[in-house]
Amino acid sequence: IFTKDFKSKVADKGWKEGEPVPYAALVATFEQIEATTKRLEILNILTQFLLVVAKRDTDPGGTNLLKTVYLCINRLCPDYEGLELGIGEMILMKAIAESTGRNVKQIKEDLKKEGDLGKVAMASRNNQKTLFKPKPLTVTTVFQRLTNIAKTSGNQSQAKKVGFINQLLSACQGNEAKFIIRSLEGKLRIGLAERSLVVALAHAIVLKDNEGKKLSPEAMSQKLDEGAEIVKAVYSELPTYDIIVPALMKGGVHHLRENCKLTPGVPLKPMLAKPTKAITEVLDRFEGKMFTCEYKYDGERAQVHLLEDGTIAVFSRNSENMSAKYPDMVEQIPRCIKEGVKSFVLDAEAVAYDVQEKKLLPFQELSRRKRKDVKAEDITVRVHLFAFDLLYLNGESLLQKELRERREILKEHFNPVESEFGFAKASDSSSTEEISAFLDESIKDGCEGLMVKMLTTDSSTYEPSRRSMNWLKLKKDYLEGVGDSLDLVVVGAYYGKGKRTNWYGAYLLACYDPDSENFQTICKIGTGFSEEQLKAQYEELHPLEMSKPRGDIEVGGAKPDVWFEPKIVWEVLTADLSLSPVYTAAHGLIESRGISLRFPRFIRQRDDKDADDATTAEQVAEFYQRQATAGNKKGGGNAED
Numbered sequence: 144i145f146t147k148d149f150k151s152k153v154a155d156k157g158w159k160e161g162e163p164v165p166y167a168a169l170v171a172t173f174e175q176i177e178a179t180t181k182r183l184e185i186l187n188i189l190t191q192f193l194l195v196v197a198k199r200d201t202d203p204g205g206t207n208l209l210k211t212v213y214l215c216i217n218r219l220c221p222d223y224e225g226l227e228l229g230i231g232e233m234i235l236m237k238a239i240a241e242s243t244g245r246n247v248k249q250i251k252e253d254l255k256k257e258g259d260l261g262k263v264a265m266a267s268r269n270n271q272k273t274l275f276k277p278k279p280l281t282v283t284t285v286f287q288r289l290t291n292i293a294k295t296s297g298n299q300s301q302a303k304k305v306g307f308i309n310q311l312l313s314a315c316q317g318n319e320a321k322f323i324i325r326s327l328e329g330k331l332r333i334g335l336a337e338r339s340l341v342v343a344l345a346h347a348i349v350l351k352d353n354e355g356k357k358l359s360p361e362a363m364s365q366k367l368d369e370g371a372e373i374v375k376a377v378y379s380e381l382p383t384y385d386i387i388v389p390a391l392m393k394g395g396v397h398h399l400r401e402n403c404k405l406t407p408g409v410p411l412k413p414m415l416a417k418p419t420k421a422i423t424e425v426l427d428r429f430e431g432k433m434f435t436c437e438y439k440y441d442g443e444r445a446q447v448h449l450l451e452d453g454t455i456a457v458f459s460r461n462s463e464n465m466s467a468k469y470p471d472m473v474e475q476i477p478r479c480i481k482e483g484v485k486s487f488v489l490d491a492e493a494v495a496y497d498v499q500e501k502k503l504l505p506f507q508e509l510s511r512r513k514r515k516d517v518k519a520e521d522i523t524v525r526v527h528l529f530a531f532d533l534l535y536l537n538g539e540s541l542l543q544k545e546l547r548e549r550r551e552i553l554k555e556h557f558n559p560v561e562s563e564f565g566f567a568k569a570s571d572s573s574s575t576e577e578i579s580a581f582l583d584e585s586i587k588d589g590c591e592g593l594m595v596k597m598l599t600t601d602s603s604t605y606e607p608s609r610r611s612m613n614w615l616k617l618k619k620d621y622l623e624g625v626g627d628s629l630d631l632v633v634v635g636a637y638y639g640k641g642k643r644t645n646w647y648g649a650y651l652l653a654c655y656d657p658d659s660e661n662f663q664t665i666c667k668i669g670t671g672f673s674e675e676q677l678k679a680q681y682e683e684l685h686p687l688e689m690s691k692p693r694g695d696i697e698v699g700g701a702k703p704d705v706w707f708e709p710k711i712v713w714e715v716l717t718a719d720l721s722l723s724p725v726y727t728a729a730h731g732l733i734e735s736r737g738i739s740l741r742f743p744r745f746i747r748q749r750d751d752k753d754a755d756d757a758t759t760a761e762q763v764a765e766f767y768q769r770q771a772t773a774g775n776k777k778g779g780g781n782a783e784d
């Protein structure tokens with residue numbers, strides 16, 4: 144299956160079975176991926192490369208393949224272990240300067256011209272006269288050194304990091320420095336989405352395991368499709384390559400389901416809901432089916448795990464371990480477990496609670512908590528857990544069971560505890576009047592609205608990581624607008640005028656396109672901020688300033704005064720959406736033009752979302768299409784003033 148180009152540039156890099164993977168081979172693969180935007184071509188290139196790596200990897204645990212996989216998605220470990228790259232521009236510039244004998248000022252100037260620090264590093268490195276050719280880098284060494292850099296903390300950590308990066312850059316040849324720098328920045332920006340990697344990994348293993356067998360193209364194609372489905376499904380239940388890659392190397396795709404199952408301690412990606420604008424829309428969707436309406440609590444999603452050894456862990460929507468933020472919840476949990484429960488995974492919402500008044504408090508009360516090392520004396524607001532699903536119990540995954548059954552098992556094995564633990568309040572009634580009354584009741588009790596869920600049939604299984612039509616959200620406040628708020632990334636800012644000159648006065652926001660891994664600009668937002676908010680925003684965003692828009696921002700006609708590393712996510716409300724000559728959001732999905740938000744209003748910062756969890760281009764297009772009034776669709780967008 145190798146193309147000629149691939150063979151000469153990658154596969155024949157002089158690396159034999161049992162030998163470590165040369166980093167140069169990975170970089171050559173990255174270059175080929177970067178040169179195309181076609182998803183099938185990207186998949187093919189990556190499959191070929193992973194196949195070669197897998198075939199030449201003689202380690203029974205597939206270490207070489209595992210590290211290659213991690214470097215392809217620029218991660219060092221599973222999400223929940225929390226070790227991340229993302230080194231600031233200044234540290235990187237210092238390291239490039241030191242390792243290439245130039246000064247930071249020159250590097251800065253080059254960056255202004257070039258716009259990509261990776262390319263600046265590569266050019267600086269290649270212009271350098273060196274007496275000895277450095278020893279070629281391998282995937283394993285690069286992985287190890289990146290891990291060391293990410294782990295460096297404490298005293299003098301900046302200087303230590305510069306030292307380590309300097310060392311790594313000095314060993315780079317050809318265009319390796321470009322990708323080392325991009326890895327350190329936190330993103331490769333070659334348009335390689337993680338879902339393509341999962342499929343490529345599956346295809347590579349299927350091809351390896353069927354080599355030499357005389358299969359018809361149809362039979363092979365079926366095997367590839369089946370393999371991809373299996374690996375995707377397993378990964379959404381057990382999102383860790385640390386277990387999946389060795390299992391694939393040992394038993395191929397067909398034994399993967401037996402060997403890799405939902406496991407307490409490894410958070411799975413939560414099931415998500417689709418927005419709706421009206422009760423009638425809910426009824427249309429669920430017509431003739433059994434469904435349930437639950438209170439939509441306004442808190443923070445909490446996936447609570449009890450491991451066989453008695454450990455209790457709480458994970459956020461993003462798979463971050465939050466046990467240190469909620470020591471009180473960890474302490475409360477044992478009181479709600481009935482006898483005989485040895486392990487579980489619970490899906491729930493953690494809500495701020497007023498114990499005296501016995502009422503729910505707004506989410507903001509909890510968001511003020513530190514994220515780590517919370518001590519008993521720091522806790523001013525109590526947390527109440529509302530469980531709405533049970534995904535695993537005593538060694539058995541419940542994902543494939545109907546919601547009605549999961550809910551029964553949940554209630555059989557857990558006890559409500561006053562002011563600490565309860566089940567999400569639910570009503571299984573199905574007339575418009577009853578749903579409307581339940582929606583009003585939920586608001587009166589301090590919730591955001593309702594979650595409406597399929598209760599029986601195959602459509603009511605738990606679908607990890609999917610935004611499913613089998614879960615609908617009905618948010619009272621947003622029924623008037625587009626049905627939901629949007630979570631957008633702050634990618635730029637405009638300086639303020641008058642009294643606001645010390646801070647930014649307005650911001651440029653973007654949505655995320657997971658296919659291209661790019662951020663697409665969507666609107667300028669500048670009204671409704673208090674002085675206090677503007678000041679706090681400046682303090683948080685100023686360190687993220689970049690000299691040029693990063694390569695993964697599709698700028699369009701936006702012209703902010705400063706650009707940011709895409710990191711901070713804000714929840715924003717809009718009156719409606721319109722086509723725009725200026726912004727790039729969802730371009731190509733509805734029309735060649737992008738879409739923009741009209742009259743955007745800031746609601747809150749979403750610390751529980753990363754930039755790549757932002758509202759997607761596809762969701763923006765869906766919001767636009769669902770707008771009731773045709774008149775809104777013709778607008779010219781909120782062009783930059």
Ligand code: ATP
Nearest residue numbers: 415416437438439440441443444492531567594616
């Ligand atoms: P999304 O998760 O859809 O991207 P989001 O994180 O902004 O968006 P919402 O749009 O507010 O979340 O809706 C889904 C969230 O509602 C869940 O992730 C969960 O935290 C919360 N939630 C509250 N009550 C329930 C419930 N009964 N069932 C499911 N989720 C609930």
